[in-house]
Amino acid sequence: MATPAPAPQRSSPRHALRREVGMIGLLWASVGAIIGSGWLFGAEKAVRAAGPAALISWVVGTVAIVLLALVHAELGGLFPVAGGTARFPHYAFGGFTGMSFGWFTWLQAATIAPIEVQAMIGYARHWSWADGLQHPKDSTLTASGFAVAALLLAIFVAINFLGVKWLARTNSAATWWKVAIPVLTILIFAATEFHGHNFSSHGFAPFGARGVLSAISTSGVIFALLGFEQAIQWAGESTHPRRDIPRAVLGSVLIGSVVYLMLQVVFIGAVPNSAITGGWGALTYQGISGPFAGLATLIGLGGFATILYIDAIISPAGTGLVYITSSSRITYGLSRNGYAPETLQATDRRAVPWIGLLIAFVAGVLCFLPFPSWQKLVSFITSAVVLMYAGAPLAFGVFRKRFPDLERPYRLPAGEVISPLAFIVAGLVIYWAGWDTLWRLGASILIGYLLLGSYAAYARVKGLPRAPRMDFRAGQWLPVYLVGLGLTSWQGQFGAGAQKNLPLWWDMAVIAGFSLVIYYWAMAVALPAEDIERNIADVELLDAGGH
Secondary structure: OOOOOOOOOOOOOOOOOOOOEOHHHHHHHHHHHHOOHHHHHHHHHHHHHHHHHHHHHHHHHHHHHHHHHHHHHHHHHHOOOOOHHHHHHHHHHOHHHHHHHHHHHHHHHHHHHHHHHHHHHHHHOOOHHHHHHEOOOOOOEOHHHHHHHHHHHHHHHHHHOOOHHHHHHHHHHHHHHHHHHHHHHHHHHHHHOOOHHHHOOOOOOOOHHHHHHHHHHHOOHHHHHOOOOHHHHOHHHEOOHHHHHHHHHHHHHHHHHHHHHHHHHHHHHHOOHHHHOOOHHHOOOOOOOOHHHHHHHHOOOHHHHHHHHHHHHHHHHHHHHHHHHHHHHHHHHHHHOOOOOHHHHOOOOOOOOHHHHHHHHHHHHHHOOOOOOHHHHHHHHHHHHHHHHOHHHHHHHHHHHHOOOOOOOOOOOOHHHHHHHHHHHHHHHHHHOOHHHHHHHHHHHHHHHHHHHHHHHHHHHHOOOOOOOOOOOOOOHHHHHHHHHHHHHHHOOOOOOOOOOOOOOHHHHHHHHHHHHHHHHHHHHOOOHHHHHHHHHHHHHHHOOOO
């Protein structure tokens, strides 16, 4: 099988994406997605859940993300197509699996922009005019807060209509600021206020292993590190995708993980003793609704606190812009693969998939209803994203098995070992989110099956030219995987409503063993090489403008 060439742009303006994004644009798309509201809240939420042992949470989270990013780097260089994370499983396992992971991918992209809006509103409570936007008790939105949130989402969508070239340049400029402010925060806090004894105050790990592990999924650790895949989602608009995508993916993870770990260190070190008299779980001080800015004010850095409040608008806004962009491209990709009506591929004169943008806006507004606060959205989004990521190790394994000699711009060393390990890690992160999150995720997955599955069935009955082949045999493992994760979570140790019948550590052993069974089952039933080549050829034809 020949290495697929970057798709030529022969299609009409109505369906064309333009290759206008360079290496820096791709890198900053991923870095800009990683450094968003996570840095504003992650350190405080993690230390509340795990105490100073939150440092371990960040290390474990970084290892998990690095494993998944390595797999994505090889696939992204091999298949530089728009909405790649939704397409890799489609190549390897066919229509049913491709439709499923396409929905998982869209679900996470559509829900991240609302959480960035929540972060903006949360920090805005510093100003008196924003007092009425959230309920003080639980940080949920009031009626006026809901209206403001919807308006901010509308602004994100409006900016996206200016086109990807303009957006990439704007995002690159904003990301320089977004990286500079956290780095400056690290330097200033370390030089101004650092209490080494805080790392042993009330014990290094006051909430034990359960606190360390739950912080990874529910307190913003993994959420903060998410976003490296943005370079892959923009692959259809990259000028040199095979060269630049692996560099952008791995470079963004390196930058993000170092910044977040150091932010956690200086946050723990800067907290005054008076703020933790009741222990880390009862951490409190004036202005804690904006953790870093409030802490800066508390330790006498009022001028710098003002800069942080400004950044609390810029950083989440930049990330929200990127994810609105990605959501519209994923909608475009789902339509290209035949899982949604062809009208969703419509682009305007700036090559912007405008219907996808409108759908992203509606979905974002709906997210404010069941999950109307920052932390309530975090664990849901983390689970949706990692479930999306789980498709890449499976596709990776299939391509290594079916096409071992295929030329790869980036070839992952020890990929045959890292791939199943990455799949296990994905399952663990999903499990740590807890039962109260996973049952909601399950309901969202069922909604996706109703929407996309109904259209796919309609297309088959009507004999539409792009009606997808479902390939249920190749995806037979997927329902078992989803139900198995749900049942284990229900009987496990994490989240409200969990039955706690599986002891700690044994529950994770179950997840690891179950994940390995699913991984090798998927390898055994994956599509044969000729069908995979057909799927890839279909996508290349579509991206080149064919029908």
